[in-house]
Amino acid sequence: MENFQTPQFPESYWRDSVKLPTFPKLQESIKVDVGIVGGGITGITTAYLLAKQNLKVALLDAGVILNGTTGHTTAKITAQHGLIYDEIIQHFGIEKASLYYQANAEAKQFIEQTVDQHRIDCDFKKEDAYIYTNAKSYLTNLENEKKAYDQLKIDSELTDKIPLNMLVKSALIMKDQAQFHPLKYLKVLTEKSKENGVQFYEQTTAVDVEHNNNPAIVTSEGHRITCKYVISASHFPFFDKESFYFSRMYAERSYVTAIKSPKDFPGGMYINAESPTRSIRSTSMNGEDLWLISGESHKTGQGDSTITHYNKLKEFAHRHIGINDVVYRWSAQDLTTLDKIPYIGSITKNEDTILVATGFRKWGMTNGTIAAKILTDQILEKDNPYKELYTPSRFQADPAVRKFARMNADVAKHMIKGKLEYTKNNIDELSTDDATVTRINGNRTGVYRDQNNELHMVDTTCTHMGCEVAWNSGDRTWDCPCHGSRFSYTGEVIEGPAKRPLAKIDNE
Incomplete structure (x- = not known):
């Protein structure tokens, strides 16, 4: 293959293509209604929702906002999370599978409505989502997933062709999904939250929670954010409270290369059923299609030299798509729970003032958004139909x-x-x-x-x-x-x- 140079340093297209606001470091102890740790899609969306209800909110990030998994995502807004629905039905029943689908469909609807409400220019675009395979051994898996879709009344189609110029044996389409530029969207939510009184602090590391009459987030410099509720939206929970989250999840890294191709992108969002993962979507860069090729998941700290994963994605793109230039590369880390359903809610069964959202399994755009709604409802003491499904204290x-x-x-x-x-x-x-x-x-x-x-x-x-x-x-x-x-x-x-x-x- 031709020797297209991989960019020397990893950099996310999302972060490179938008100017984000900056915020000061916390320099003193403060009091608020809700303290949020983590400046990704969950933390920012939760702050946005709570501030609209006139709650006093502070959000802190150990680095800068939107530089974690949210800033390095592939940014698909979809309820199609790989081959998941047949598995949920087999293990937990059709009711929980239906709730999982409804939760993610509601998250997608919320994002679309928020984009419309604030007229956010974030390249929001409706696309069909495809799981495809060219492996004979996965045909039955796709057929079973299609049956699960039918049971859940998901608008779908099983086909043997996809718009990409690639041979496939089968593909399962989930209709009417979406994609966007996540940081253009979340930049506006950050600005709206700030207008509604949310205090943002960067370079402020939360290390512990103390309990007196109310919980208080303790920072590495000894400042305290005293509040009625603490939300850990920091990817991995910064506070464990003997819940042993590290033993109930595993971390995986995955990789993205952004390429310019001689071919026009035909539309759609794609992910294969087998390993190694190959996920494909596009975004617009200066009026051109930028193809995002991602995958090569492995457990963090294990496997091949990590630069080889970028090279394998580049080889895949060259073979199936064609490359004019490789313009960006980046990687992300994601956490997967024991049963593949995120942990969202009270950190322990008997602790209602410390809440957590983690374990999104690479599908953080919808799971992170529904997490914000679940956590907001819990703080406002409102019923939420998904609370039990996602509760962190479950152990199936x-x-x-x-x-x-x-x-x-x-x-x-x-x-x-x-x-x-x-x-x-x-x-x-x-x-x-x-x-x-x-x-x-x-x-x-x-x-x-x-x-x-x-x-x-x-x-x-x-x-x-x-x-x-x-x-x-x-x-x-x-x-x-x-x-x-x-x-x-x-x-x-x-x-x-x-x-x-x-x-x-x-x-x-």
Whole structure:
């Protein structure tokens, strides 16, 4: 294939194509009605809804808003979440499958109505969503999913052709779904929320919750946000309250390449049924089609050198679509729960003042939006038809027990394996923009040599539960294979559950 250069540094098209507002760091303790931790689609939509009800809201983010999973999504607004409905019916019954579909359809409707209400220019576009396969072994899966759609009265069609110039054996269409530019949409919700009195704070890390008469969010600098309700919308819950969320979810990374092709995009949103995942949609960039090719999911901190995942997506695009240029690449991290349904609601069964939303399994545009509605209704003491379906305190015997055992056996394996693995590389021979794991003074040490030939050395023991992190060459981060914590090459926390940075090693 032709040698199209992969962009050297990962950058999201969404973030590069919109100017977002900036907000100050929290410098003092404050009191509000609701404190929200996390500036993604869930946190911002919840703040927007609560402020409309005249509640006093503060939203804080450890970095800058819309730079987490929401800023790195593929931004499909759809209730088609892979092959999910037949599975939900088999495990939990048709009523819960129907509720899951209705919740995500309601989220899609809310986004569309909000776009219309505020006349938001966010490239909102209705598209059919396709699950396709060219593998004979998946034909039955698609047929069973179609039967599930029929039981749930989902407008759909089973076909053997798709608008893309690709051979497929079968494809299942969910009609009338949508896509948009998520940050153009959420920028307006942020502005509307600010107009309604929401206080936004960036570079403000929440580390704990204290309980007196009311809960208080404690920041890393010791400030407190005292409130009636705390919402953890920080991707991974920043506060656990002995709920062991790290053992009830697993983290996966997936990758996106944005390409210009000689072909016009024919419309539609696509994802294959088999592995490795190949997801395809388009967006408009300066009047041209920008094809977004994503997939290559793997558990965080495990698998191939991460740069190879971008290359595999590029090879797929070259083979099936054709490439004029590769203009962006980025990756995202997503959490999946034991039963694949997100955890939304009270953090524990008996704790109604601390709420959580997590585990969206790569479908955060609709799940994050319905989470905002569920959490808002709970705070306003209004009934919500989806509350029980998403409650975090559920623990289904099937398939949760088996999944729980497998996940935690995998954690144990990687914890032991990591303690034994290291290289004997001579760090003096390390190339620029490369990393290795070695032992320095008997300690397992991660070493990265940056573009300026400067060495950055960290203790590779994850500060969450002691697993050993692995180098992520695609994003220049240290990633934990056990519970998905991620750290910059200087050791700072990028994603939890870890709260403390990796210890720096003196390279003198």
